[in-house]
Amino acid sequence: MIFVRYSIAYLRLDVIQSFFIFKNTIEVTSMEQKRAIVSVIGKDQVGIIAKVTTVLAENNINVLDISQTILQDFFTMMMLVDVSELDDLDLLHEKFEETSKELSLKINIQLEDIFQAMHRV
Amino acid sequence: MNIAFAEIQETIRMVQMESLDIRTVTMGINLRDCADSDFSKLNKRVYEKITGYASNLKSVAEQVEKEYGIPIINKRISITPIAEILGNATKEEAIELAKTLDRAAKELGVDFIGGYSALVHKGISKGDQVLLDALPEALSVTERVCASISVATTRTGINMDAVRQMGEIIKNAAELTKDQNGIACAKLVVFCNPVEDNPFMAGAFHGAGEGEVVLNVGVSGPGVVLNALKRYPDADLGQVSDVIKKTTFKITRAGELLGRVVAERLGVPFGIMDLSLAPTNAMNDSVAEILEEIGLERVGTHGTIAALALMNDAVKKGGAMASSYVGGLSGAFIPVSEDNGMIRGIEEGALTLSKLEAMTCVCSVGLDMIALTGDVTPATLSAIIADEAAIGMINKKTTAVRVIPVPGKKEGEMVEFGGLLGRAPVMGVNPFSSEKLISRGGRIPAPLQALIN
Secondary structure: OHHHHHHHHHHHHHHHHHHHHOOOEEEOOOOOOOEEEEEEEEEOOOOHHHHHHHHHHHOOOEEEEEEEEEEOOEEEEEEEEEOOOOOOOHHHHHHHHHHHHHOOEEEEEEEOHHHHHHHOO | OEEEHHHHHHHHHHHHHOOOOEEEEEEEEOOHHHOOOOHHHHHHHHHHHHHHHOOOHHHHHHHHHHHHOOOEEEEEEEEOOHHHHOOOOOHHHHHHHHHHHHHHHHHHOOOEEEOOOEEOOOOOOHHHHHHHHHHHHHHHHOOOEEEEEEEEEOOOEEEHHHHHHHHHHHHHHHHHOHHHOOHHHHHEEEEEOOOOOOOOOOOOOOOOOOOOEEEEEEEOOHHHHHHHHHOOOOOOHHHHHHHHHHHHHHHHHHHHHHHHHHHHHHOOOEEEEEOOEOOOOOOOOOHHHHHHHHOOOOOOOOOHHHHHHHHHHHHHHHHHHHOOOEOOOOOEOOOOOOOHHHHHHHHOOOOOHHHHHHHOOOOOOOEEEEEEOOOOOHHHHHHHHHHHHHHHHHHOOOEEEEEEEOOOOOOOOEEEOOHHHOEEEOEOOOOOOOHHHHHHOOEEOOOHHHOOO
16 A cells, blocks of 8 residues: 555656656747747746746737746746747847846747757758 | 757857857849940949849848847848959949949948959950959958959969969059058958859859859858867867767758848848858857867967868868758858967967968868068069969869058068958068069969869
């Protein structure tokens, strides 16, 4: 009985790990959508995700995937977002500029094709 | 498909910390249909055609750069060699045309326009001679016009009459811009085996085999390669080659993607991707430092050529797989004034002019952005060109000479050219004369290498 319990706990931990801790890739599949990757790097603090996603929501941009880790006090987050409706990324660049100053973070937004081109044959 | 966290971070690191950039998108424009017996019509058509085709070049490139988060440093234009459309124009008219090109470049916001050129590797036509006569003044009264002259190819040999003239032209151009350290010479390249689709300045022109309009791309990225190598301090040379190959692959893919997007948005066919590693004066963005990282105490010492050959070859192998159309010069550039490592090598006495000449045997392109003493004679300049042309001719590769005999400067002094052109320590030349060789004139016959049919 103890053994069974232990194995369930072990299994759970494994599931939790695979979903939250080791989820370090972003799915890139669709061809139709125009998608971009928002990357946020900086010192960990309260409210980073809230502030960044607020900017996206205000501009009516849907988040397709999020992946986030903390490495030696450094917060890093990658988000895959749908920018099909957006004519140019300029506006978003400006908005993120404000947020990145306020939280002293580095926020980049780049069309996802560049990562595919550079890292996949 | 999964893009890993680490991969996204790698791209961002390359751009923000290791100076990855697209060095240039260069639009090639054919000007043959602008030719006219009436010079004022020709002049007007050239201006209208260039400003018409390239009107959106700068804005589109800037937009793409923002969307993909990779800087495109220069937007440039290359044109049909001007000597080919000069017809009966006079020297004064040829200078006027250079001013027109300068005006077009300023209007479009491009930093250089290349193709004030003549191909005289076998003989000099009337238009060619007019252009050669106009060169010193044309380059001194314009800012953004770049000139190139082809004086030799493997198939034709070396036109020593043209080589003799080039020595004098370079000397004159330097004199005419002596208050700016002879900067006119920084915009003049003398070629052996030039390529028709080179996107890099000052040697870009839109060759005879090219179409109406085309977009060529030159990548950069010595900083990225240097940093990649720093992560493998103990790798053997096979692994060093592999690291360079993989890094160049990524750089080239980024360049090709951006180039294609720019071309598509401009409605212009994509031409080629030039795989050259081009240094800048930015910290760590140096080809010389890559060679030092491979294992030289200072660039120029024994082993420099071996390291350079390894690097140049690895760059091509990685890039060739990454792009469907490779062209241009595709190899490592070793300009002195634009590379902090090269400058340090010369200042510390490790790197000499003879070693730089030897280095051009294993990389593109040639003696590039080298400041020479002000008292160098035209015949010596011609002889330097002849030596480089011979290396190119025999080895079936492109070589070039872009040297600046800086008026009034002596060996060891430092001269500033400003901007991308950088600064260079003045180098001395061999004190013995080559006058007799140059004054003989004529043509050095094509070598046996030319007989390949």
